[in-house]
Amino acid sequence: xSAPLPLFSHLSEGASLAVxxxxxxxxxxxxxxxxxxxxxxxxxxxxxxxxxxxxxxFSAIVTAMLGLFWLGRLGIVDLAQVYVPQxxxxxxxxxxxxxxxGFVLAGLCPGTSxxxxxxxxxxxxxxxxxxxxxxxxxxxIFAPIAHFAGSTALGVRTLPQALxxxxxxxxxxxxxxxxxxxxxxxxxxxAHRGTGSS
Amino acid sequence: VKPARRWxxxxxxxxxxxxxxxxxxxxxxxxxxxxxxxxxQVEHEQDHVTALQLAQWIRARRPRxxxxxxRDPVEYDSLHIPGATLVTxxxxxxxxxxxxxxxxxxxxxxxxxxxxxxxxxALGFHNVYFLRGGIYEWVDEVLLPTLPVDPTAAERQAxxxxxxxxxxxxxxxxxxxxxxxxxxxxxQLRRRGC
Numbered sequence: 001x002s003a004p005l006p007l008f009s010h011l012s013e014g015a016s017l018a019v020x021x022x023x024x025x026x027x028x029x030x031x032x033x034x035x036x037x038x039x040x041x042x043x044x045x046x047x048x049x050x051x052x053x054x055x056x057x058f059s060a061i062v063t064a065m066l067g068l069f070w071l072g073r074l075g076i077v078d079l080a081q082v083y084v085p086q087x088x089x090x091x092x093x094x095x096x097x098x099x100x101x102g103f104v105l106a107g108l109c110p111g112t113s114x115x116x117x118x119x120x121x122x123x124x125x126x127x128x129x130x131x132x133x134x135x136x137x138x139x140x141i142f143a144p145i146a147h148f149a150g151s152t153a154l155g156v157r158t159l160p161q162a163l164x165x166x167x168x169x170x171x172x173x174x175x176x177x178x179x180x181x182x183x184x185x186x187x188x189x190x191a192h193r194g195t196g197s198s
Numbered sequence: 199v200k201p202a203r204r205w206x207x208x209x210x211x212x213x214x215x216x217x218x219x220x221x222x223x224x225x226x227x228x229x230x231x232x233x234x235x236x237x238x239q240v241e242h243e244q245d246h247v248t249a250l251q252l253a254q255w256i257r258a259r260r261p262r263x264x265x266x267x268x269r270d271p272v273e274y275d276s277l278h279i280p281g282a283t284l285v286t287x288x289x290x291x292x293x294x295x296x297x298x299x300x301x302x303x304x305x306x307x308x309x310x311x312x313x314x315x316x317x318x319x320a321l322g323f324h325n326v327y328f329l330r331g332g333i334y335e336w337v338d339e340v341l342l343p344t345l346p347v348d349p350t351a352a353e354r355q356a357x358x359x360x361x362x363x364x365x366x367x368x369x370x371x372x373x374x375x376x377x378x379x380x381x382x383x384x385x386q387l388r389r390r391g392c
Contacts, residue, residue, distance in 0.1 A: 072223030175214030
């Protein structure tokens, strides 16, 4: 339940939930501050006029990656305690496609829909309601799709394993590719504003 | 870009650039286990040697043979295999072992030596074996080999090989042992703990 920090390993379940709530609220505040609580801002991603989502999410990934790598290297975080979800190629590809369709339709993803709902936006509240009813319906009809959900299992796969590279080199390559992605995103935004398509 | 953000970006870039040279971020990574490979070796009985095989290695002065006794000092002092070094299980990872050495482990029965085998394989040593029956296998097969009263040709042949080795190690080969007694001693051997 608690984070892989030794600091948190002695906390009770309630206390670690409180820590999780604090981290969640901070994440939500950061998303809102980046303007990601607004569906109008988010759909810019799909019209290629505003790639803020890409930049914010990629920065978050790189920040968390650098933090975990170095905290693990310094012995502050036990990386072996970090839960890594298993890979199921077909069901996760399909789940990703459904997620993407929902993202385009609503203009919000799970995290940003919570942020939108918390700031009182109606579309955010409806997206949260839709998300939870989707989870409920999937749970109720799970038996017929259970076989598919467990198919094409690859077990726990991480990028260093899949690429046969050291952990540190993967970190550097991902950080480098983030820089390239940010540059490309800026170029795409400029090109689309220039042609007046926004 | 504001100066504060410029600093954050610079710090991130430095952390990312140094990462490839920082080693592994996993704390307890002293060893790695290739589970399928180890399982295959156990399945094909490539994980252990018999006491007789070990005796032959010792007599033939096999180069770079290292015998490790993982029992306690009292047991070691009362009897140990010639050339064996006493090591505790928790100091196993700190031993000065070389990858080209043939390492043979034994304990009282077999369990601790088998566990030590897994540890050493996890630390990257490839030529590691253990005595499945422990020091008792050494006593029964090398020091006190027996020939039953009504031996078959194969048993007679095996005994002559074993008794030659046994005498080299100062053992006492015995002939004409009733089969019941032999069976009892083998059963005792199998019942003993680790």
